[in-house]
Amino acid sequence: MAVQVLAIDGPSGSGKGTIARLLAKRLGWHMLDSGALYRLTALAAQRRGIGLDDADAVAKAALALDARFEGEDEARVLLEGEDVTLAIRSEAAGAAASIVAAHPAVRDALLERQRRFAQPPGLVADGRDMGTVVFPDAPVKIYLDASAEVRGERRYKQLKEKGLDANLDQIIEDIRQRDQRDMQRPVAPLKPADDAYVIDSSGLTVEQVLAECLARMGK
Numbered sequence: 001m002a003v004q005v006l007a008i009d010g011p012s013g014s015g016k017g018t019i020a021r022l023l024a025k026r027l028g029w030h031m032l033d034s035g036a037l038y039r040l041t042a043l044a045a046q047r048r049g050i051g052l053d054d055a056d057a058v059a060k061a062a063l064a065l066d067a068r069f070e071g072e073d074e075a076r077v078l079l080e081g082e083d084v085t086l087a088i089r090s091e092a093a094g095a096a097a098s099i100v101a102a103h104p105a106v107r108d109a110l111l112e113r114q115r116r117f118a119q120p121p122g123l124v125a126d127g128r129d130m131g132t133v134v135f136p137d138a139p140v141k142i143y144l145d146a147s148a149e150v151r152g153e154r155r156y157k158q159l160k161e162k163g164l165d166a167n168l169d170q171i172i173e174d175i176r177q178r179d180q181r182d183m184q185r186p187v188a189p190l191k192p193a194d195d196a197y198v199i200d201s202s203g204l205t206v207e208q209v210l211a212e213c214l215a216r217m218g219k
């Protein structure tokens with residue numbers, strides 16, 4: 001029997017990570033945090049002294065990646081047995097991930113691994129190219145968007161809550177530049193699949209977005 005896959009794509013700050021996890025929980029499905037795989041690949045490469053621009057060497061590290069997702073909601077991330085859940089969330093880890101994610105060889109190396117997450121009863125797949133490349137046959141595809149201003153404000157709040165210094169205008173400008181880069185890159189650019197349902201979460205609560213997604217799934 002084919003495993004059901006719900007593909008959720010969108011830019012960072014759109015709230016898709018939160019929504020994907022809540023949906024996986026509610027549906028009792030598995031969860032693929034594909035961004036974590038790019039973050040782990042970058043970390044594994046750095047630990048081996050591999051330059052992030054060395055596409056072939058990073059792709060080899062991606063193929064050999066010893067990564068596990070554990071815990072009730074598969075949110076605990078292990079690299080070679082070591083808990084790196086927090087380490088891969090730093091700004092530096094995100095920047096490193098975006099460098100390795102731009103190499104076609106690295107994306108190819110992670111493709112089959114991502115598809116293996118599709119296990120019964122179903123999978124919520126969170127990323128940038130879930131609906132376009134990794135699971136093109138997913139029956140329901142959501143593209144979650146939000147304005148740069150709203151995403152910037154969310155990021156600003158997160159940083160402030162962590163007690164970190166933050167400049168809202170700078171954050172919004174950075175988000176605009178990252179959007180530009182992600183949407184214009186030649187491999188797997190960030191864009192909604194033709195058959196994706198686009199939700200703009202700017203003026204919506206988490207519950208409202210959840211309800212829209214579930215309605216799309218006929219649930």
Ligand code: DC
Nearest residue numbers: 034035036038097098101127128129
């Ligand atoms: O979603 P995230 O911030 O954890 O993603 C980390 C980086 O990986 C980010 O630069 C986008 C990239 N990425 C990607 O290119 N394709 C995916 N399916 C997921 C993430």
